[in-house]
Amino acid sequence: SVLLAGHDYFVVYDHVVNPSVPHRLTWFVRRGDQMPTLKLLRGAEPRNETKHTEINTEASTGIWFDGVGDSMTLVSHRKDIDAEVAPFGCRVRTEDIDDLVFRNPQPVEFSEDEFVFEGTAGLIRRAGSRIEFALFHGTHIAVPGLAFSTADTDLGISGAVANGEAPRGFYYAPQASSVSIAAPLATEKATFYIDGAPQTIRSESGVLTVEVPAGRHSWELTDRLPVPVAPSIERTENRASAAEVFASPVASATKYRFEISADSGATWSTATTEAQPHCELTGLANGQKIHVRAVAINEQHAEQHASEPGPEYPIYVTDQPPPAPDGLHVDLRDGEARVTWGELLGVTEYHFYARSKTAGEKEFQLIYRGRDRAHVHRHPGIRVSNSGPGKSSGGESAEVIEFCVSAVNGNGEGHRSPVADTDPSSWRNWDPKPGEPFRRVSSFPPDSPPSESEWPRYYPA
Numbered sequence: 001s002v003l004l005a006g007h008d009y010f011v012v013y014d015h016v017v018n019p020s021v022p023h024r025l026t027w028f029v030r031r032g033d034q035m036p037t038l039k040l041l042r043g044a045e046p047r048n049e050t051k052h053t054e055i056n057t058e059a060s061t062g063i064w065f066d067g068v069g070d071s072m073t074l075v076s077h078r079k080d081i082d083a084e085v086a087p088f089g090c091r092v093r094t095e096d097i098d099d100l101v102f103r104n105p106q107p108v109e110f111s112e113d114e115f116v117f118e119g120t121a122g123l124i125r126r127a128g129s130r131i132e133f134a135l136f137h138g139t140h141i142a143v144p145g146l147a148f149s150t151a152d153t154d155l156g157i158s159g160a161v162a163n164g165e166a167p168r169g170f171y172y173a174p175q176a177s178s179v180s181i182a183a184p185l186a187t188e189k190a191t192f193y194i195d196g197a198p199q200t201i202r203s204e205s206g207v208l209t210v211e212v213p214a215g216r217h218s219w220e221l222t223d224r225l226p227v228p229v230a231p232s233i234e235r236t237e238n239r240a241s242a243a244e245v246f247a248s249p250v251a252s253a254t255k256y257r258f259e260i261s262a263d264s265g266a267t268w269s270t271a272t273t274e275a276q277p278h279c280e281l282t283g284l285a286n287g288q289k290i291h292v293r294a295v296a297i298n299e300q301h302a303e304q305h306a307s308e309p310g311p312e313y314p315i316y317v318t319d320q321p322p323p324a325p326d327g328l329h330v331d332l333r334d335g336e337a338r339v340t341w342g343e344l345l346g347v348t349e350y351h352f353y354a355r356s357k358t359a360g361e362k363e364f365q366l367i368y369r370g371r372d373r374a375h376v377h378r379h380p381g382i383r384v385s386n387s388g389p390g391k392s393s394g395g396e397s398a399e400v401i402e403f404c405v406s407a408v409n410g411n412g413e414g415h416r417s418p419v420a421d422t423d424p425s426s427w428r429n430w431d432p433k434p435g436e437p438f439r440r441v442s443s444f445p446p447d448s449p450p451s452e453s454e455w456p457r458y459y460p461a
Contacts, residue, residue: 043071196251228296238346239410
């Protein structure tokens, strides 16, 4: 496993099946480059560490550390870093951080002053008056003034506590879960927010319990409006010298600032501030590529406490209609064809056309228009070949329908794509195992692995 701690270092843990199993840590760099700081923490005792080998070639310089049993190693670009092994993992220090790194195959129970951890993987960082924490795998983590508990060890929670700021952070839950929070310094009006939206809380004996939805989300515990989350640009609609920009709405936001960059994100300038997550950019130079991003603001947070900027999004300014979409693909089923195509940036909508080759139709008919990049075309004559490509589908003759698609922006409709069809004998339309999910590659025979294997034949959906 690899535990990454900010921009400072990461800890590699190699957990082997029993103490007699050998392990090896290998690191190579290009000849003349500097090796990173490598601090062997577990498995490096004289009784375990058996061999240290340096390798030099014309092109590279490397090192091997061989031993037996589990091993844990810190890797960093910093030269001022110090680390020492501990029963719970290790302690890591530099001139500006003091970290407790929790990493152990079996759950550990740690308590020191007001710092508490129960689990197998986590981190607590003290950096001046700011405390950061992360519970990667475990049931409990606590820092001064705040504690999280959960029965779901796969629920990961991170956050920060700093003077004058409400505690906030992120969590990731593979499935909907529950978390309990102890915050003795929080006021009675404090609310737990997820992605800026208030949550229903159960309170008992000073402990708050909240149900959290699955996925990666931000959280904040505050008696004011939360700092908004970063809005994403969903799409643009381009036209000559201009573009309309549509961002995702953000809970707790009252304004949206749109920023543009003409130097690939090196510098940014404010284009406009709007009450809605939508703006119009004008006066752009045709043939230019710019980037746009959005920042969410609310009335309780000054500009310096607005959301982080959202991801940058490209705009290709043009006075031309868009090119034809790529990747037109037909997935055949008896009685229907599921047609998909690739995305184009800056378009207003797509036009999907069809005609019957079997009936000898010359002109394509507009079947669908909209922003979706998929369409299901139903016809009783559509067939799937069970004989393989280049062969007849058998039985009744199949209806061959041809499709093409075009894109539309503010400058008009572009060229239509190359044609795809429903011919069941075409190599393009052959699917040897319709609907089969992603399959593992293994040494098991075709009808294996057995049902009792922990490695099923197909990866989870």
